[in-house]
Amino acid sequence: MTEQVDRRTFARKAVAAIGAAISAVFGIPAAATMLDPALRSKRARWTPVGTLSTLEEAQPQRVTYEVAVGWEKREVPIYLIRTGQDVLALSAKCTHAGCRVRYADKTDQFKCPCHGGIFSSTGEVVVGPPSRPLDRLETRVTKGRVEVRV
Numbered sequence: 001m002t003e004q005v006d007r008r009t010f011a012r013k014a015v016a017a018i019g020a021a022i023s024a025v026f027g028i029p030a031a032a033t034m035l036d037p038a039l040r041s042k043r044a045r046w047t048p049v050g051t052l053s054t055l056e057e058a059q060p061q062r063v064t065y066e067v068a069v070g071w072e073k074r075e076v077p078i079y080l081i082r083t084g085q086d087v088l089a090l091s092a093k094c095t096h097a098g099c100r101v102r103y104a105d106k107t108d109q110f111k112c113p114c115h116g117g118i119f120s121s122t123g124e125v126v127v128g129p130p131s132r133p134l135d136r137l138e139t140r141v142t143k144g145r146v147e148v149r150v
């Protein structure tokens with residue numbers, strides 16, 4: 001009888017060990033694959049958004065870059081404003097409630113369609129309700145290519 005109990009105990013432990021080994025072999029790579037997009041989105045990286053030669057001096061130009069949100073890719077609009085060899089990048093997301101601002105050539109301002117917020121061509125608040133300027137993205141120009149850090 002003691003021998004049977006030992007065999008059962010051994011069999012249970014062997015099955016548990018095999019199950020753990022199978023879980024480790026298949027589970028760890030599967031978990032890494034599922035978590036990768038979420039982890040990747042937390043890392044800042046330089047993303048190309050245009051070329052310096054195509055930007056007109058002091059003329060905001062709308063461009064987009066792609067971000068991964070979970071399993072989806074989303075286009076994020078921003079505005080690039082060239083000043084000589086430098087480029088200012090402004091988020092197109094209104095700082096009041098997140099609507100998309102649009103650049104108006106006639107007034108040289110960014111206007112928010114949701115609650116009437118107005119920003120200057122450098123992103124400063126001209127008319128509320130927004131209480132802070134448009135967010136700025138870090139930029140760099142490498143071999144004529146404009147990149148933003150996102």
Ligand code: FES
Nearest residue numbers: 094097112115117
């Ligand atoms: S979301 Fe832009 S003014 Fe409210």
